[in-house]
Amino acid sequence: MGTYFSNKSFFLFRAFLTGRTFLTGLVLVWAGLVYSPAGAQQETPPAQQDAPVEEITQEEEDSQQQLVNALLSLSESLQARRERLDALTVEFGALEDDIDKTAQEAEIEGLGEEIVQAEQEIDLVVLGLQARQYTIDGTVTEKTELKDEVAKIFEPIIQSLKRATEPARRMEELRLLAEQAESRITVADLTLENLNIYRSAETEYPAEVQERLDRYLEIWAERLQESENLALALDEQLANAKRAQGNSFKQFSQDFGNFIINRGTSLFLALGLGIGFLLLCQGIHMIAAYYYRRSHDGVLSAAMRVFAMMLSIIGVVGGFMIAITIFNIRHDWLMLAMSLLLGLGISWTFVRSLHSLLEQARVLLNLGAIREGERTVINGIPYKIERLSVYSKFYNPVLKGGNLIYPVHELLGMHSRPVIKGEVWFPTEIGDWIVRDGHHYQVMDQTPEHVILQKPGGAEDFVPVAEFLGTLFEVITNGYCAKYRFGLDYKHLSDAREIIPKKISAAVKARVEKELGKGAIIAIDTRFIAMGDSSLLFDVMVDLGPGYGKHWRRMQKYINCAVADMCLENTWTIPFPQLVIHKGA
Template structure:
């Protein structure tokens, strides 16, 4: 019974060692870390042990006949080979102090794909981003691996202790248990190898952690170093690229402007189609040449990080421009003066006409009757308008600034004191001011008195003078009214005076007096009819005509 129990324990012991629940890592012992030489010796011993185990497994593989046994042995050989490579890598790292990365085999090199090229372009960007946390990540990875190896080492210790107890029990039994003892010894050798490998790897990790803590830089020092590197190296590259970009861009534009002035192609308001095409081409060439020059500066300085960021930004701009190709073609049509809005023509915005200036990304619109700089309209808004040629002498606004006007069909007299693209300010009699939107002003039935105006009044003479009603009386009445008007105004302000026979009734003869005055008399617009009536009454009194006057 005791022998059967021993056989069962020897069969399940390796599995028990593998599936035992992980135990918490023991508290670190305050002992001096192994020296570099001791660590290298431990790694060599572990390597030799792995090589010996590899030789044994390969010999067993040669003598194995079953396929399942060969597969199991081959898996063990592959596992040991991976352990051997790890030990040799640790040995090289400890001995040289450098991280040794595996080299690609010549036969594994394949043609790069587009994804590979993009990855190579982005590699400098992400490399600089990872550089800040390089040491922190390395320390954390080593600490995590040390915890895992310590758990494996504790498992191996527990397995070895159990195996030693079983072997001691077999030795005390003094029975013929040679086969069982041999199997337990083989199992113990396997777990001893695992224990030694874990110990040597832990020693290597402790040595690497010690070197990182003594020779490495802390996070803030490394961050300051990177910032300093960016300011003095990449900052210089950015400045040089920006200077070259501005020099090429504005240099080409300045050279083109001098060339245009030398050829005198802009002395006409409306440029030819060839000149407009040249304008568009020179703007595109200036931008492309400036960008290419800036990228060449980054290439010459070997700054692939900024070069990669610049190329990615250009790629994003090209993709964005591709989605709005129709809109860009429409804008190009406007720049070539082939769109629905043409330079020098008239467009109407909010009821106000504007003259179109040179069409560009922003177009300047002016109105000769509106003081100020006018409007600056973006190309997107200009695309929603339609222009037409203006006629010779066509008005640009109902009145000029400081002009006298009447509103609401002559019911109100006012003076325009300010005109802006948005509002019109008018001053009424007595100094009352009113500011109104341009649309409201245009809808107020505005009459401009500045060019001149006409006023009239009527006078009635008694029918006893009927014999002279169409001959002497109109002439004498006109002369008398003219003389009276010149007492209140200059002669150049009185453009014309007309006295006409209007009609005759049973008791009176009616005359219509009409006067044409210049715009300087506009402030007296309401009083002119009364002035005419008074002048007519005075003339009739001088000639002894019985009169009655009315408007």
Template sequence: MKRLYIITAFCLAILVCPPSSFSEAPATSEQAAAVEQPAAKEPNGPAEILASLLELRKNLKEQMQLSKKKLEASKSDAEKESLEKEISQLDKQLSENSNDFERIATGIEPALFAEKKPEVFSWKEEVASLVEPAIKELKRFTIRARQKTNLKDKIAELEQLSAAANQGVAHLEEVSVQSKNKQVVKEVKGLEPEWQNIQKRLANKLELAQRELAQLEDQEVSLVESSSQSVRNFFRDRGRYLIMALLTFVAILLGFRLLYRLIVRISVRLTGQQEERSFKIRLLYIIFQVLSVVLAVIGLFFVLYLAEDWFLLSMAIVFFLGLAWTIRQGVPRLWQEGRLMLNVGAVRENERIMMYGLPWQVTTINVFCKLVNPSLDTELRVPIENLIGLTSRPFDPDEAWFPCRKGDWVEVNGGSRAKVVSLSHEQVELVERGGRRIFYPTEAFLQACPANLSRNFRMKVPFGISYGLQDKATDEIPRILKSYLEKRMEEEGYSKKCLNLLVEFMQANSSSLDLLVIADFDGDVADICKRIERAIQKWCVECCTQNDWEIPFPQLTVHKAEG
């Protein structure tokens, strides 16, 4: 009962199980023996015990003398061997009697003064001692199947031997009948009783084995019934202990997690600052994680130890030893992950890192880390081991995270304009005017160096006039043309979106004097930039018409040489 009270108190301490969970623990074999057998009346003091030991020693010596006399008088080897074993056993009992007498008389264990043999540690023996309860339990589960198999093998062997014995007896009878030599017949007749005894003995053994097999088959139940019975027996005997051990394991883990959160909240309230991600809190988090796992495993072992279920305890020890042996090769990697979680590694929180060909902001480093790209509006949750081998850096607030955002108008490879309708770290989806959709892998999209028109853009429109206007081409005509363009933009409603407008002389071409219209526009009109470009060309022609400026065309001039 003391063992049961200890288990109950332990479970109450971790707030997991009711106090009566262990009330039906199976009694050990020693306890059962103590219940079934009445307690023997013990002597009152050492003197009576010593007298009893002397009386026992006297009886043992008399019995040994009697056995030695029988051994000297015996002529049978089998009887001599039996008597020698009996004498050896009596001698062992006498030695134990002497040790008991000395121990009770002195009150000290004589073995304390005996020379101790050096113990040699053998890991094979230690592992075998751990696995032994599990193997015994498995053997107990399969005992019926093994008995049935052994009986079938035994029956097959006995049938073979019985057939040979029958054949031998029949052959002896045949020889005794056919032989005319009386001496041969006499010898054969002398062999017949021995072989008949062998025949009967084998027949009896065969019949007994067949009966045992029949009894086992009669006691067999269906697989479903056997499985259900095994499950019931498991939960009745070991299931409770296993569940309590697992609940203890989980309760300790949760308790440490709640305690960690409580400490963090108290720390924040006392300091008045948000220190959840400070180095001290990170270090405390790792310590709590390691300590919670260690104590949870110890708690699981402790419950199974108090329950005295050596099968479950040995299986749990073997499991955790195997787990530790498996993860031992990952210790260097765990060290690197620990440095990352402490925020003292190559990758740190609130810094910029390159992954999957894109820049990311590291917002949280934990078992699973959070990476954010502000331009993509995408958040990734990646395991901490994926950050090993990478390096982060501080970033400027004005740094770009992606060439465009969703809804921007871009030009890819100097081609047609398209609107960005979908962005991710995997692909970019564009829609041209008219509805044609284009999909780019994000890496290919970045390699194409897209031009973002939604952040303002510049338009350059060349326009040529005749050489007959050479005297006005560099000053007067650009001024008049600019005034006309500003007027028309005001009329069409583009003036508010036009950030800058210039008309300059560009070059003297082969057939014309070229002017250049430079216009900077707000990104809001990026979707109609080609329409505005065509409008500027149109307004230049209208201005030339109003002012009678000749628009040239390619000409070929031929000079005739004087002869």
């Protein structure tokens, strides 16, 4: 009753189904953000949360002490670098050689970079990675450009993504920094090994070279110690971050509860009211379609289809607007931004596929080349178009599985014509007897894909429909004509016109009625048709009624036996074919 209307609303989504890659990604992002525990609409203030006081274990005390030791070591290294920088600055002012000044200036610049790096490492040990987020979140800038204003609208989405992935990103960054520290330790060890090779050699170096070796050894020893301290501090921070994750099930329960209380309520109201409005419009469709089809022979007019499509548009757009209004009233800016983004995606894909959608709309309004209630041909098989909708229904009454469902976009380019009363929907029906390529078959099954033919002995042939329809065959279920030809000698020419045909017809009729019963023969005719090269030719034609198709092959036997009996009874001679031999000169 309401197939057309219940499916009609899906046509409106064809616009964005063509852009399924974009929208699939959008839906996945939406699903992730909806459950983001950090993106809940309202969060419990920290002051109202009861923070349980846990006892500090010995492991945590050792960890804290290791962090303190690492901080002290890094501070000493920083102080030593600063003292070294002050000393180099004083020496740089006393130098007069340009080459020495250039080398000294490069060393001072490198030492300054190391001091900055050491200060950053101390900040990392003391504050941790989370301190960086403070200055990022607190940055507020005035934006006046259109693209920046659009970015502000979708800023909650980005922020929710960042908050949802912050713990994982922090852990990954700590791992990367720890790997860098281990790499520095390896480089420092290799460098110190190279320096010790020269120091262990029993060679007197010039004073300048010896001083350079000692200075390099001191610098790289400090770098090794710094890298080891930093690696230790990063390992401790990584371990603390893992311990800080706490009970996963408890955190999940808390996040899920916040979702249900805040964003879950908004989603429930928005989806419930939006879908409810859409179902209301669909209910009006179904009721209107039911009463209209009852009074118009089951076919919808173009005006009724336009009315149905308008109600479908109102249902979809109205449901979407209701959802946006709910998010706006409940101040759920994240879901509001996601809804707007979804609307933009739908609009974009709708515009891109506008031409195709207009053609499909013509088909759904029953104004195209293919129309409801008419006859069309699909893969060589005729079908009746029972229903035109987003998923249209085609039906063939004589085929098993003759119900086909086609999406509306595959109907473009198809044609139909009005159905003529009494016309055939398939050449055969299940149970029919046919003669194909000189063989006798019964049709056991027929579907849109294949036809199963059974021989009288029980063997079956599976024939594809295209091959079956491409060959000539004779359906003999409702009656057929059995033919038989024989010849007699020329000495019976005087009886060929009347006597022989009458006797043959009587004999054949008697034999067939004996085997098949009276009423089997509708008509019988024996004719003298020609004077052949060596005999007089006669044709016996027996017309049988419906229900005798399975006796087609036996009929040849019955006629042959009747003709043979009459030849013996009347001493008619059946000549052999004459063979003429010409003797050469």
